[in-house]
Amino acid sequence: MQSLTLRTLLVVTLLVSLPRAAAAESPSEEDAGGLPRWLGVGLRAGYALPRGPTEGGPEAPYLFDLYSGLFALWLDVGYRFESDLEVALWGQLARAQIRGTCPDTEECTGSNLRLGVLGAYHFNARGTTDPWLGLGLGHERTRYRISETELTYAGPEVSLQGGFDKHLVSALWGGLFFSLSAGRYDSLDVRLGSGTGSESLRHRATHYWLTFGARLRLRDLPSR
Numbered sequence: 001m002q003s004l005t006l007r008t009l010l011v012v013t014l015l016v017s018l019p020r021a022a023a024a025e026s027p028s029e030e031d032a033g034g035l036p037r038w039l040g041v042g043l044r045a046g047y048a049l050p051r052g053p054t055e056g057g058p059e060a061p062y063l064f065d066l067y068s069g070l071f072a073l074w075l076d077v078g079y080r081f082e083s084d085l086e087v088a089l090w091g092q093l094a095r096a097q098i099r100g101t102c103p104d105t106e107e108c109t110g111s112n113l114r115l116g117v118l119g120a121y122h123f124n125a126r127g128t129t130d131p132w133l134g135l136g137l138g139h140e141r142t143r144y145r146i147s148e149t150e151l152t153y154a155g156p157e158v159s160l161q162g163g164f165d166k167h168l169v170s171a172l173w174g175g176l177f178f179s180l181s182a183g184r185y186d187s188l189d190v191r192l193g194s195g196t197g198s199e200s201l202r203h204r205a206t207h208y209w210l211t212f213g214a215r216l217r218l219r220d221l222p223s224r
Helices: 002-025 029-033
Strands: 039-051 067-080 085-098 108-122 129-146 149-169 172-184 187-192 195-200 206-218
Touching (some): 039 085, 039 172, 067 108, 067 206, 085 129, 108 149
Antiparallel strands (some): 039 067, 039 206, 067 085, 085 108, 108 129, 129 149, 149 187, 172 206, 187 195
8 A cells, every 4th residue: 555655646746747847848939039939129220222203393303312322220120920920110210311512501411210010921930041021101201401491201101121030149130131112202391491381292203212231130049
């Protein structure tokens, strides 16, 4: 009887300890890469080239007449589904490189702000190199200033974005990206000295931004 009781106790102890050992050996999704499997946070840096007019009409300035390009910083935060689809919120803040030489007596500056949402597909989300491609919808606001005159155009846009992420170490990934956006400005704000005014643009035209750059991202580890 004592031998049977001892044997039963050993079996019960083994059954209780097995789930705990398995849990200790297999890390949770949060522990695997320092982040939950569904979360991705990225920081991008790139350079954007402009094409197209600011508005319709023969006298409307072209973006390429105002800017040589944009030095842009992006931040994106995404939720990835198990189906390798990701939905992300993104924002870009850029400093404009003014075209031509600004007179010494004038102050010439420019900036560009873009906000939007992106739906992307990851072709190899569990691998060490993960190509991705997505479609974004957003809103753009670009500002151009020479001395006391400031023009601010704003309007909606659609963008095609893609690239790849490569696992570096722990939860850190790095890669390259591109973005091709097409938009139409539908409003114009003008400031001349102390006076200001705004209007809705009647004649709208399509303009483009082509951006290339690099991205660092925090997300889960690839599958082994």
